Amino acid sequence: MKAQTTRAADASLPAGSAADIVIDNVSMSFPTQDGTVVRAIDHVNEKVDAGRFVAIVGPSGCGKSTLLSLIAGLQTPTSGEVRIGGEVVRSPKRTTGVVFQEDSTLPWKTVLDNVCFGMRVAGVPKREQLERAQQFITLVGLQGFEKAHPPQLSGGMRQRVAIARTLALNPNALLMDEPFGALDQQTRLLIGAEVRRIWRETHKTVVFVTHDIQEAILLSQEVWVMSYRPGRILDRVVIDLPENRDTSSVGTPEFSEVFNHIWGLVRGEAMQAFADSEHAGLAGNHG
């Protein structure tokens, strides 16, 4: 047990590296209550190069979060496999960092203890924990709040704590599942800009799931558009905006062109999803 912890700690501490992610012919289906089988992910074959920032957009219920949790190892694909840095993902790995949509800060711990939590269970020595925690608390702009508890913070600040906790483990891939889904528009824009800044400083491989097309374009180098069930990648759109972009890019012709292209793809899928949920609603009323 002891030896295992130490080994895990060593494995989680390579010097600032990034790994590539290969999604090899991955399918995922699960049974529903009425006996039918939903194909959430259908034969997805994609690759994220090391250090690249990819955003996945698609209508609600298209399986983009499922795809992310397959990469994270939180779920196992029905067929196919995911490889991170050449290693097949069978269960969660400490070298893969996950930021969840819901608030995952632990309310009974201070900000500092929350950020240390991941390192602590990974067996990082206490002194190093504190050093790195301080470094990442500063990186996400929370210095001065080390002793505060999450219930005293705003939703945006809590999500920063979660991001710092994940980054402090020095993952070589960062998976974010609609991390700003619960935040208001202003906070989304501000934190989004910070995530992009952090990515440019650390150069992790990032996979970022969102339903906000504008957010996807502003943050990433490449946007994957996903179809409604069965979930497939309809298009990979390389974002050719300046590295140093911010919200002022939103009005430019380049931005509009990309946005309209992606929206054209997503709209059809979203209408399909909408029709499906209407149908399910009616069926529910009669049954």
Next chain:
Amino acid sequence: MASSEVAPQAGRSRGRGLRLPDATPSVLLVVVLVALWQLGSTQEWWSARVIPAPSDIWTVGRTEITDGPFFTDALATITAVFASIVLGLLLGTLAGVLFWRKQTLGKMFEPYLISFYTVPLVVFYPVFLVILGINLWPIIILGSIMAAIPMALNTWVGLSEVRPVYLNLGRSLCLSRWQTLRLIAMPAAAPMVLAGATMAGIYSLIGVVAMEFMIAQSGLGYRIRYRYESFANSAMYFYIIATLVISLVVVALLSLLPRLLGTSTKGRS
């Protein structure tokens, strides 16, 4: 990072230490009631043989303390209650965790656990007597069972209501089941678990005193009955009041648990 992002209650929710809520009004209420009681008994609003005056009860009580069996009885009751609470909390926590991990087992036991709340378990005392004999054990066992039931239910419900994202966090950090329980699930369920612990304390006290009434050869419950059967009315009232005081102390001690654990959770990390 403006400080205006901090919610208004910042700083107030923690660091209060072990200060109890202001008890002055409650104490005042008791003082007024006791004064009325004293007045009523001495003015013979009712027969002093039915309800003796507090001053008489205190006179008799003093001899019970100095020359009588008070300390032996109080110690017997406190020992039994303490043992019941410790055993009950352990048993209840184990059962609650087990029901959470094995939901089918939990579903199987759920209706019986809930109905045990309403069954006066004390009626089973002959069974315990037959199995365990007349000694301290039937009392402690019944007190433990009565304490374990609310503890098990609250632990189970508290753990079942832990937000799934916390458990996913545990999985993504590769925690073992034991680490997940100790570092994430139990602290997250703590408010519910601690409410269960308070209930457990109250229930075990009820169980212990009721059992002492019926089968014991010592303890406050036994002594209340003994004094009552020998028409020593004032002494009976003294022991009843002593029991009430002990139950208040037990509840007060249990209400300190969250803060004690709260500080210890902080210290652990």
